[in-house]
Amino acid sequence: xxxxDRVLNIFIKSIMFISSYFPLYVMLIILYARKIMxxxxxxxxxxxxxxxxxxxxxxxxxxxxxxxxxxxxxxxKAIENLERPDDTVLSYIMTYIIPLxxxxxxxxxxxxxxxxxxxxxxxxxxxxxxxxxxPLWAMFGHIVYRDSNKDIIITNLSRESLRxxxxxxxxxxxNDIFVAHKKDNQEI
Numbered sequence: 001x002x003x004x005d006r007v008l009n010i011f012i013k014s015i016m017f018i019s020s021y022f023p024l025y026v027m028l029i030i031l032y033a034r035k036i037m038x039x040x041x042x043x044x045x046x047x048x049x050x051x052x053x054x055x056x057x058x059x060x061x062x063x064x065x066x067x068x069x070x071x072x073x074x075x076x077k078a079i080e081n082l083e084r085p086d087d088t089v090l091s092y093i094m095t096y097i098i099p100l101x102x103x104x105x106x107x108x109x110x111x112x113x114x115x116x117x118x119x120x121x122x123x124x125x126x127x128x129x130x131x132x133x134x135p136l137w138a139m140f141g142h143i144v145y146r147d148s149n150k151d152i153i154i155t156n157l158s159r160e161s162l163r164x165x166x167x168x169x170x171x172x173x174x175n176d177i178f179v180a181h182k183k184d185n186q187e188i
Contacts, residue, residue: 009174016131016173017122018057019064023135025057061136068137068154068179073171077178081148082162132177155180 029036029051039047125131132144132152145153145162153168157180170180 010126012173013126013129013131014122015060015064015067016134017125019061019136020125020131020134021118022058022061025054025061029054064134065136065140068142069140069181071171071179072181072184073179074169074184075171075178077151077153077168077170077180078166079147079153079162079168080166082145082153083147084143084145084159129174129176131173150176152177153180154178156182157185161185 032047032050036047036051038044039051125133132154134142137154138144141156142154143156143159145155147153154173154177155162155168155170157165157168165185168178168180169184170178172178
């Protein structure tokens with residue numbers, strides 16, 4: 001893989017990681033709404049910057065969803081024995097998102113530890129190629145399946161229509177993550 005391709009691949013995976021925390025960003029805005037409003041009123045730069053960063057992260061999250069939905073491809077992938085790892089996204093939310101908002105202590109140390117935890121999870125997420133763990137995509141109808149080759153397939157096709165297919169058309173997000181849209185797999 002060329003250096004430019006590696007950088008682009010890391011960039012795409014980073015955007016996907018950021019979007020996987022979409023529920024966290026919304027929860028943080030709700031949780032700290034009063035402090036954010038007070039921060040704007042008192043011109044507290046820390047709360048203003050925090051709010052702006054959260055808005056940027058939300059925008060990046062929706063950008064990833066737009067990229068996922070707008071993506072198109074004509075690469076062929078044979079499929080058989082699809083299984084749906086249902087609990088992966090739910091486990092992701094319960095394991096990584098809830099602990100970040102469940103702490104009532106609002107000391108600087110807790111914020112620093114949460115930021116470090118977020119960075120560590122991001123590193124592991126990218127290193128292990130877990131970009132398919134994305135609650136935002138699931139909320140908008142993209143379901144994750146695993147095929148007999150252990151490749152990940154992200155699709156908005158129904159389980160019923162997948163039963164009748166032997167081949168899907170789409171594109172690869174990475175080496176073992178294939179995206180197949182309904183629009184690319186219409187019956188003619």
